[in-house]
Amino acid sequence: MLYNLKTISHLSPLLRHSYKTICFRSIYTTRSCYDNKNNGSPLNSIVDGIDAFRSTLLQNTPLRHITKPTLETIPFTGKADSWYYALREAQDLVKTDSQDRMMDPVKLLGKDVWELKGNIKKLLGSGHPFVKTLAKHYLSGDTERIRPLLVLLMAQANASINGSNMILDAQRRLAEISEMIHISSLLHYDILDDNDNPGNVIGNKMAVLAGDFLLARASLALAQLRNAECIELMATCIANLVEGEVMQVKKRKLVESSDKSDMDYYMEQCYLKSASLIAQSCKSSMVLGGADKEVAKHAYDYGKHMGLALQLMNDVDTFAKQAANVNNPPNINAPVLFAAEEIEELKQILERNFSGAEDIEKTRSFVYQSNGLKRSLSLADTHVQTAIKAINHLPPSTAQEALIQLARNLGR
Known part of the structure; x- marks a missing residue:
C-alpha cells in the first residue's frame, strides 16, 4: 500500500480522494514513447x-x-460535486448566444x-x-480554458454588483x-x-x-x-513569466546563494510562471469593468491562490504519471522538494542531479515513504481555502458562487 490512511485523515474529502487516486494511478501508469524522424536538409x-x-x-x-x-455546458446549479461539472456549469454562465465557444x-x-x-x-x-x-x-x-473562464466569471461577478450580468x-x-x-x-x-x-x-x-x-x-x-492600468497589469505578468522561467533554469545555483529554502524558492517560481497570469488577468477584468480597488484586490487574491493551488495539484498529478517511467528523473516539484526536507539522502540526490545509478528509483521510493504527496495536497487545500475567503468578500451572485464552486471542486 502506497499511503497510510492515518497520514491523510486530516485532509478534506476531495484531497483524500485525490491522494489515494494518484497513489494507485502511479502503479498502473504505462510507459509510452515515440520516435521523431527528420528528413531532408x-x-x-x-x-x-x-x-x-x-x-x-x-x-x-x-x-x-x-x-x-x-x-x-450544463445549467448552473451550484451543486457540482466534481471539477468536470463545476467547469461546465461555470462555462454555461459566460457563453453567448452567438458563439459556440467560451472564447x-x-x-x-x-x-x-x-x-x-x-x-x-x-x-x-x-x-x-x-x-x-x-x-x-x-x-x-x-x-x-480555465484562465479565460475565470476572467469572464470575474467580469460577471463585478457586473452583478450593479444589477447586471453583462460581460463587456x-x-x-x-x-x-x-x-x-x-x-x-x-x-x-x-x-x-x-x-x-x-x-x-x-x-x-x-x-x-x-x-x-x-x-x-x-x-x-x-x-x-x-486601458493603461490593464495594460500595465498584463505587461507585469508577461515579465513574471520570463523571470519565473529564469528561476527554473538557474534554480540550484540561485538557491544555494540565497536565504530561501528550496520549497520557498519553488513557490515563488510557481507564482511567477503560473499564478501571476491568472491573478493579474482576474484583476484586469475587474479594472475593465470599473470596479473599485478593493474589489480588484479581492479578484487578484482569488486568482493568485487559485493559480498556486492548480499548480500544486498539477505537481502531484505529474509525479504520479512519471512514477512508472524508470528511465527519466521526475520533475523537481512540490512532492519531491517536500520529501527532500525529510530525507537527507534525497536532498543529496537532487544536488547531484540524479547522476547516481539508482537515483531515479530511489527518488520515487523516497517520495512515497515521506509526506511529500500529503504535504503538497495539504498546501493546495490551504490555497483553495484562501481563494474562497478572498472571493467571499464580493457580494453574492451566481458568478461568485461559480468561482467558489470551482475552487471547492479542485482535485475532485
Whole structure:
C-alpha cells in the first residue's frame, strides 16, 4: 500500500480522494514513447517553415471550421460535486448566444493562423515534435480554458454588483489575450525543456516563431483595449513569466546563494510562471469593468491562490504519471522538494542531479515513504481555502458562487 490512511485523515474529502487516486494511478501508469524522424536538409526545412508561417497569413480556414469543440455546458446549479461539472456549469454562465465557444481565438490571432498546424504537418510530417507541440497546446484541453473562464466569471461577478450580468466586449477580449499569453509561454517552455535534444533544432526554431507570433498578437490586442492600468497589469505578468522561467533554469545555483529554502524558492517560481497570469488577468477584468480597488484586490487574491493551488495539484498529478517511467528523473516539484526536507539522502540526490545509478528509483521510493504527496495536497487545500475567503468578500451572485464552486471542486 502506497499511503497510510492515518497520514491523510486530516485532509478534506476531495484531497483524500485525490491522494489515494494518484497513489494507485502511479502503479498502473504505462510507459509510452515515440520516435521523431527528420528528413531532408535542416536549413531547407527552416526556410520552408518560415514560408509556411507567411503563407498562413494569406489563406486560411478558421479554427472553428477545422475542429468542432467538445465543450458541452450544463445549467448552473451550484451543486457540482466534481471539477468536470463545476467547469461546465461555470462555462454555461459566460457563453453567448452567438458563439459556440467560451472564447474564440480566431478573433485574436486572425482567422488564417490556424492553418499553421496543417501546413507544418505537411512540411515536416505528422511525427515531427513541433506538430505534436501544436496539437497539444492549441487543440487539446479545449474544454477547460480555465484562465479565460475565470476572467469572464470575474467580469460577471463585478457586473452583478450593479444589477447586471453583462460581460463587456473588452473583458471577452481580455479573456482571449490571457489564454494566448499562456499558450505562447507553453511553446517557449517546451523549447527550454527540450534543450538536451540537439536533434530537435528545427522544431525549436519553429516553436520560437510560433510563440513570438502569438505573444505579439496578444500584446497588440492588449494595447487596443486602451486601458493603461490593464495594460500595465498584463505587461507585469508577461515579465513574471520570463523571470519565473529564469528561476527554473538557474534554480540550484540561485538557491544555494540565497536565504530561501528550496520549497520557498519553488513557490515563488510557481507564482511567477503560473499564478501571476491568472491573478493579474482576474484583476484586469475587474479594472475593465470599473470596479473599485478593493474589489480588484479581492479578484487578484482569488486568482493568485487559485493559480498556486492548480499548480500544486498539477505537481502531484505529474509525479504520479512519471512514477512508472524508470528511465527519466521526475520533475523537481512540490512532492519531491517536500520529501527532500525529510530525507537527507534525497536532498543529496537532487544536488547531484540524479547522476547516481539508482537515483531515479530511489527518488520515487523516497517520495512515497515521506509526506511529500500529503504535504503538497495539504498546501493546495490551504490555497483553495484562501481563494474562497478572498472571493467571499464580493457580494453574492451566481458568478461568485461559480468561482467558489470551482475552487471547492479542485482535485475532485
